Amino acid sequence: MSGSDAKALRLEGLRAEVVGKEILHGVDLVIRPGEVHAIMGPNGSGKTTLASAVMGKPGYKVTGGRILVDGEDVTGLPTHERARKGLFLISQYPAELPGVSFVDLAEQVLDREPAVVGSTLVAEAERIGLKPELLGRSVNVGFSGGEKKRAETMQLAIFGARYAVLDELDSGLDIDALRDVARRIAEMVRAEGIGVLAITHYSRLLQELKPDKVHVFAAGRVVRSGGPELAVELERTGYGEGGGAD
Amino acid sequence: MTEIPTIVVVKIAPIGGFEVAVSAEKVMLGFEPAQAPYAGAGEPEWVRERRESAQVQLGKVPFPRTTEEIWRYSRVEELEGKGFSLGQAAPALETVADPPADGLPGGLVAEAACLIRVRPGTSRAFIGTSSPVTFMPATQAPASPREIESGSDFFRLFAEAYSPDLYVLRIPAGADGGTIVVAYEQPDEDVSFMPQLVVEVGEAARLKLVEYLAPGADRTFVAPNAEIRAGKDAHVGHYQIQALAGGAYASAFVSHSLGERAKLDFGSFAFGGHYARLRLEAHLVGEGARAELRAAYFADGDQMLDFRTHQDHHGPGAYSNLLFKGAVGGTSHSVYSGLVTIEEGAIRSDAYQTNRNLVLSDGARADSVPNLDIRENSVRCSHASAVGPIDEELLFYLESRGIDPADAERIVVRGFFGEVLEGIDLPEVVGLVQSLVDARLGALAE
Numbered sequence: 042m043s044g045s046d047a048k049a050l051r052l053e054g055l056r057a058e059v060v061g062k063e064i065l066h067g068v069d070l071v072i073r074p075g076e077v078h079a080i081m082g083p084n085g086s087g088k089t090t091l092a093s094a095v096m097g098k099p100g101y102k103v104t105g106g107r108i109l110v111d112g113e114d115v116t117g118l119p120t121h122e123r124a125r126k127g128l129f130l131i132s133q134y135p136a137e138l139p140g141v142s143f144v145d146l147a148e149q150v151l152d153r154e155p156a157v158v159g160s161t162l163v164a165e166a167e168r169i170g171l172k173p174e175l176l177g178r179s180v181n182v183g184f185s186g187g188e189k190k191r192a193e194t195m196q197l198a199i200f201g202a203r204y205a206v207l208d209e210l211d212s213g214l215d216i217d218a219l220r221d222v223a224r225r226i227a228e229m230v231r232a233e234g235i236g237v238l239a240i241t242h243y244s245r246l247l248q249e250l251k252p253d254k255v256h257v258f259a260a261g262r263v264v265r266s267g268g269p270e271l272a273v274e275l276e277r278t279g280y281g282e283g284g285g286a287d
Numbered sequence: 288m289t290e291i292p293t294i295v296v297v298k299i300a301p302i303g304g305f306e307v308a309v310s311a312e313k314v315m316l317g318f319e320p321a322q323a324p325y326a327g328a329g330e331p332e333w334v335r336e337r338r339e340s341a342q343v344q345l346g347k348v349p350f351p352r353t354t355e356e357i358w359r360y361s362r363v364e365e366l367e368g369k370g371f372s373l374g375q376a377a378p379a380l381e382t383v384a385d386p387p388a389d390g391l392p393g394g395l396v397a398e399a400a401c402l403i404r405v406r407p408g409t410s411r412a413f414i415g416t417s418s419p420v421t422f423m424p425a426t427q428a429p430a431s432p433r434e435i436e437s438g439s440d441f442f443r444l445f446a447e448a449y450s451p452d453l454y455v456l457r458i459p460a461g462a463d464g465g466t467i468v469v470a471y472e473q474p475d476e477d478v479s480f481m482p483q484l485v486v487e488v489g490e491a492a493r494l495k496l497v498e499y500l501a502p503g504a505d506r507t508f509v510a511p512n513a514e515i516r517a518g519k520d521a522h523v524g525h526y527q528i529q530a531l532a533g534g535a536y537a538s539a540f541v542s543h544s545l546g547e548r549a550k551l552d553f554g555s556f557a558f559g560g561h562y563a564r565l566r567l568e569a570h571l572v573g574e575g576a577r578a579e580l581r582a583a584y585f586a587d588g589d590q591m592l593d594f595r596t597h598q599d600h601h602g603p604g605a606y607s608n609l610l611f612k613g614a615v616g617g618t619s620h621s622v623y624s625g626l627v628t629i630e631e632g633a634i635r636s637d638a639y640q641t642n643r644n645l646v647l648s649d650g651a652r653a654d655s656v657p658n659l660d661i662r663e664n665s666v667r668c669s670h671a672s673a674v675g676p677i678d679e680e681l682l683f684y685l686e687s688r689g690i691d692p693a694d695a696e697r698i699v700v701r702g703f704f705g706e707v708l709e710g711i712d713l714p715e716v717v718g719l720v721q722s723l724v725d726a727r728l729g730a731l732a733e
Contacts, residue, residue, distance in 0.1 A: 096687050099679055124689035136684040140705025141698055149698060150688050179702070200688060 047112035049073045050095075050128070050204040050236055054106035057094040064090040066261040067106065072204060072236040077227075079247055079272060080240045082258030083280045088240045089133065091258070092208040095238075096130040097123050110204065127203030131193040133212050138180035143192065146180055150200050165195045170221045187218030194222040198229060204236045205229075211246040223249030244272040325375055325451045333430040334453060341447035344439055351441050360622045360654050362562040362591050366536060371479035371508040376408035378424040378452050386413040391470055392722075394715030395499055400465030405482050406472045407452060419462035425453035431485050433514075433544075438597065440566050442481075442510045443540040450481035450510075456496075460489030460518065466713065470499040471511055479508040486513065488521040490546075495524035497716055502559060505534035512540045517549040519573060524552045526716055530723060531559035533588065539565045547573030547602070554711060555582040555611075556720045557592050558727060564593040571598070571605035571633075582611040583707040583720060585727040586619035586651075596625040598640065600633040600666075609640045612707050614700055615651035616731045624656040627670065629663045636663065640670040645677055645703055647696075647731065697728045 050072040057065040064087045072078050082088055093101040095108055097120040108116045110126045118126070138146070147158045166173045171191040181189050190210060197205055205226065211219050227250050229235045239250055240258075247255075247269070255271040256263045259280065265271070327338055350367070351358040386402040396402060400415040403422055412422050425431075437443060458464035473480035488494050500509060509531060517523045523543075531537055537560045543551055555565050569578045578598070586592045598607040613621045623642040644653035657670035677699050685695035704724050708717045 096683075098683055098687075119692070120683060120686040121689050121691050121695075124687055130687050132684075136678075136680045138681055138684065138699070138702055140702025145698065145702075146685075146688065149685075149690055149694065179705075196688065 049109070049111065050238065051109040052095070052106065053109065055091075055094065055103065055108065056105035057090055057101055057103050059090060059101055063104065064261050065094060068262055070238070070256065070263065072238055074203065074234040074236050075230055076254070077230055077237040077239060077250055077252045079252040079255045080238065080258045080263075081242065081244075081255060081272065081275055081280075084242075086258045087261040088258055089208055090261075092130060092132070092206045092238075092240055095123075095206055096120055096128060124202075127201075129197050129200065129202030129205045131190070131197065131205065131207045131210055133209040135181050135189050135193050137182045137184075139182055141180050142178060143176045143180055143195075146196075147199065161199050162195070165198050169195045169198070169225050170218075171195055186213030187215055190214045190218060190222050194225050198225065202235060204238070207237065207239045207241075209240055209242065211241055211243060219246065220249055226250055244276045247272050325373060325449050327451070328377070330426055331428070331430070333432070334425045338448055341444045345441070345444040345448050348439050348441050348444060357595055357624070359624070359656075360620070361564065361593050363538075363564075365562060366508070371477055371506075373449060373479060374407045374451050374481070376451060378426065378454065379409040380422070380424055381409055381411050383411050383413050387411045390501070391468075391499070392719050394719045395468050395470070395497060398466045398713055398715045399468040399497075401467040403467070403469045404472060405452065405454065405469055405484075406474060407478070407480055410454070415465070418465065419459055420464045420467060421455075421457045423455055425455055425485070428455040431455055431487060433516075437514070437540070437542045437568055438566070440540055442538040443512050443566070446481035446483055446510050446512045446540075450483060450512075452480070452482040454482070454484050456484060456486045458486075458488045458492040458494050460492055462489065462492050464488070464492065464494040466495040466497065468497045468499060470501055471509070472501050473503045473507045473509055476504045476506045478504070479510070481510040481512065483512040484514070486515040488515065488517045488523055488549075490518040491520040492518065493522045495713060496526070497713070498525075498527040500527070500529045500531050500537070500539075500559070502530050502532045503535070505532045507532070507535050509535060509537040510539065511537075513542070515541075515543045515551075517543065517545050517551060519547040519549060521546065521549045523550065524712065526554040526556065526711070526713065527565070528716070528719065528723070529555070529557040529559055529563055529565075531563060533559060533561060533590070535560045535563070537563040539563075541565065542568040542570065543578065544570045544572055545576035545578060545605075548575045549573060549577070551576075551578040551580075552711070553578065553580050554707070555584070555594070556723065557582065557584040557594075558586075558723045560590065560592070562591045562593070564595070567594070567596045569596075569598050569607055571600050571607060571636075572602055574602040574604050576602055576605045578605075578607040579710075580607065580609040580611075581707045582613070583704045583724070584611075584613040584621060585616075585704075585724055586613070586621055587616045587727055587730055588619060589617065590619040591621070592619075593622040594624070596623075596640075598625070598627045598638050600627070600629045600636045600638060603633055604635040605633065606637040607639070608637075609642075610707060611642045612644070612704060613642075613653060614645040614647055614703070614727075615653050616647040616727070618648075618650035620651065621653045622656075623654065623672070624658075625670070626658045626660065627668055628660045629666050629668065631662050633663050634665050636666040636668070638666070638668045642672040643703075644672075644674045645700060646674060647677070647700075697725075700724070700728055
């Protein structure tokens, strides 16, 4: 790996299995800081497995290949250490944490004065359109789909991630919320140079979160890659012509 | 006065024999020179009657066996092999000018308008200068008749029959008693301590009662018995914090009797003891009575924490909501067994019962047995129980934020108990309970 290539989230021949069945059959991707890559593909193509394997979720076993963060192999690291290397996952259905508020969570993650944590949270909540009174409430408990994704995006903004994996960020939220979170993430890409891997069914998300590259995912591998125009084409023709759904 | 059957009190042998005063026909273990039971000299008529009635009932209640549903899974039979002597000193009270705070957690003291240290023999009470509350040994208290008969719990009856330590706490009608902390201390090894507290909360009166079972001797048997009678429109908060030493045995009995529109918020927070049991009875007698019943318990090592609850609906339109949450680590064991009864006439009752348990290690176990018995129509009742490990999804969520697995577990468990502590209007008590949860979590991490 050359020095100029080192700064990237790099998947090399990534294979992974779930309950003994191989789902990812060798995925190669390079996401550089400041780039947005979209992964589009039909249900069952392994998109969520890809996101889970990258973050090291229990139950998703990497059986071959490597995951590199800025040149460092994180394939064997536990989830929390991957996070500390700069990986951040927004799940399709974010977990609800009874009895743990955003304030509790942020105080744990950010090693800062409570007052600083509080003001950071409030500022970012206002920016992303999350009611600040929700900050003292249990994380995601009783939240609408839009509130959950706004809250996840708030965390992405303040927890210092360098590469964000967004697993169907656009599911379960309305047009306004989708626009707000996509714009905020696009801003982080521009201003802070984070790299984004956005997994989605639909091109709607990509209208705000303008991808540099679009990859078509099918049967556990990338079958086609192109520029933003590929998303437009897929919207028109479906995945059938884009490389074969499973 | 009925003649009581001959009472044979057996003193414990060095090795075996829970010292139980029993009627002659009862089986006992570990005989040694008999110790006379507390005779209750100088007690007023109502106390003597209460004692004698309990003695008669006790004659009909055999020593508990785990074959009885109400003692199923319990460790009560272990008590037979232990020896604890009976208290003999008549209760007395010293009124002190400053809160007797020595050795108590600061939070408890900070919130107390009255602070009472109950121990065998002479107790100490600090009663705030403008407090409307009266507190006295039963020997000085006027009659205090029961409105509803509690269940025939062996250790409640035993305490009533033979414990010298009976106190009465009164809040007159319309008065606000503020926060009253009663801390129990058992002084010596191998001694049983069965403090009984009768609490009378007058009509439209208010009270927050915090009972604290302080860590004391390791080899001891503690059976606190609290009987709370809340008059019409009374508002009562009642919280019991059990922080006994790890080797202690305890069998607590708590009975609430709620009048018309009376409101109760009860919490049990149990952490200590080798075998510690709570039997809770909430009798919703008056129309529109309301009870929130909560518990947070956390066992570790080879402890057993045991809870038996009864939501007893008599009056129409009453509401009770029970939320008991526990965690078990090590090879510890918890038991929750709850019953909701809706008696005839208790129409428009709402009664809910939820018990959730986190099992934190392979060797730990939690039993959960909810029961409903409904004898009236147009009522809303539900029960739910759950036993299982920490949800992996929650741990993954926290770990994916960079939190290490041990901290993630701590956060999830803290959050799990957080729901129980919501809405308790005593921040210092909530803080103390949280610190006890944290201490347990710290011990697990070692």
